[in-house]
Amino acid sequence: MNGLVDGGVAGDSQPVLAITSQAINLTLNLPLANNRTLEVQQENPMVSTSYIAIFSTLFCVVGFVGIIGNLMVIYIILADRKMRKSVTNMLILNLAIADSIIMLFGVPEIVLFMLNRGWLMGLVMCKLQRTLLVCGLYSSVLTLVAVCVERYIAIVFPIRAHLLCTKKRTFVVIVVIWFLSLWCGIPTAMFNTVAPPARNVTVEFCTTQFPHNPEEYMKLFKFSESVFFYFGPLLVQLVCYIVIGKRLFVGVEMLHRNATVRCRNGTNHNGRSRERTSEAIRARKGVVKMLIASVIIYFLSYSPHQILLFYNTFSQHPFHHSWLLVVITNTLAYINSAANPILYCVFSENFRLKFRKLLRCVTCWKDNLERSRVISMASYTEHTTLLLRRSVRRGAPPSAV
Template sequence: MSVAVGIPYVCFFIILSVVGIIGNVIVIYAIAGDRNMRKSVMNILLLNLAVADLANLIFTIPEWIPPVFFGSTDWLFPSFLCPVCRYLECVFLFASISTQMIVCIERYIAIVLPMQARQLCSRRNVLITVLVDWIFVACFASPYAVWHSVKTTTCSNTVGKSTWWQGYKLTEFLAFYFVPCFIITVVYTKVAKCLWCKDPTLQCETRSCLDNKSSSRSSDALRTRRNVVKMLIACVAVYFVCYSPIQVIFLSKAVLNVTIHPPYDFILLMNALAMTCSASNPLLYTLFSQKFRRRLRDVLYCPSDVENETKTYYSINNTSIVGPRASFN
């Protein structure tokens, strides 16, 4: 890679890593550091997503440092870190994808099935679901730890051409790309239809059947839910945009038996896209959530004032929300 091409890549990867790590650390601190925010089921899931994205960014650093800085695919770290980094990188990537699917289902229950939401989406059930999810992805990604090692100075897969590995990669494609894509598309379509087309609050407001105070409160609740759904749809859209090119290359090889040899610059670009997915979620929270912007401002500028601030409690969709330390939903 020439210097003219290499320098922009160096800057791009460094910016993505710094922005993504700082952004996810702030999200983790904003939620984990506030007891009231941790009461929200939605915030627990967003905290889990931020942890997965942060860890994914950290464990991809050994992958891009050699090619970006030295123009080499040689593994420059201790040999035992090769399977460890590949394994953990996949674990946190799978956890991020599955968490977004869990968030999607939680939003569906909370908005479309509000009568069942209190029972089904309790903190206990969500914590159990998150724990089971981490156990599942840790087990599913185990082949990356078993079948990766340093071979002729390169961290590579030792069974990459075997039928077994191709079957595993096809299962991975279905479990963490196709099925999530299908479920999220169907579920968010129903949620959007409920919020924008058939929401009883909208019908009631057009008939002037609510008093001014109730109407204003219902409008705020509806607007908040819509913003959350917009934010989550944006997060999912970014994921599928970032990972679709990689999946197309895999499908062309595994299903159509068409081998593609992309240029080295393209491979680096695909890695940058993958990092963009993990780095962009905190920016999307800030873009779509006014409450998160308020909490972010409190974390960055006035922590002492926040502690002394009077807390005003109110409820949206049976979820307790506290003044400036409000839930993201």
């Protein structure tokens, strides 16, 4: 960590870029980010350009995977009529839309921050872009909770699930999610402004500035944001998934026990019945693995950012001067949005097949485009050669094509 300060990595002769403490303080209204205007507490740290290049490239890769992956999920669900009928897929579609918004509106600004370019798009875009960004974040978190509750009802109360988890009710839930997200995004739309250069800061930044008692209002705002969009959702998911996991493991044990009893009694000699039992066991184990993976990624992605946020918001000695720490915590927060499509591919055979089919279609489209180009060039060459031969036979120069 100290290698980033005052001259970059020890023994590194590469040029360095100054990233001021106030630049870090003023920028980034990222997922549950603390973007208060704070006083400069230290001299300008110096960040090695090698670190800037590495983390900028890494974040661009995360952004590219997240944008392409979520757009593919959106296309796969919308293009498949059968998948659109699934309540779970409706929520996954909404999650992919929210994550796409996070990536599209968040990635460019993070890259500009890494390059110390500040805010370049004016006051209107400062309010609009940040509002859309936080609305996408809030919607993503609430949709994760909705998916969790839907799975809980479907697995713990399978008989009631057909009555409770209908397409109509799911659509209402999605509308409520976006309404709450927009409502909670109002403070960002109202109080975000472009902070002019100050002291040793030479660029402008988009930041939230409350008009009265800004420190107290910011603490209240960030505390409420963390409770409703991090700790609360995390607690709900943990409780629901623990209950789901117990129910699924009990169900798997019962399937094994019943299959063993049928085999001993000689009533399960049918290979197809045995295969169905094995498929059911594998499917339930796959669901458990996916639930565990989703909770772990959610926790690992947002926890470092929340720890830094709470420390900086409520500590008497905020820790703002580490460019590397800010970049790492925000990159982890964005990995959560990029990881969901990967989870679908790893744990869902249906999504995995759809992804492969879509990639084959893209490859075929490129091949057809290249083939058409080759055919067009061949036709053009043949046509030109024919005109040349005709002109030579007539003893006249060939006409321009």
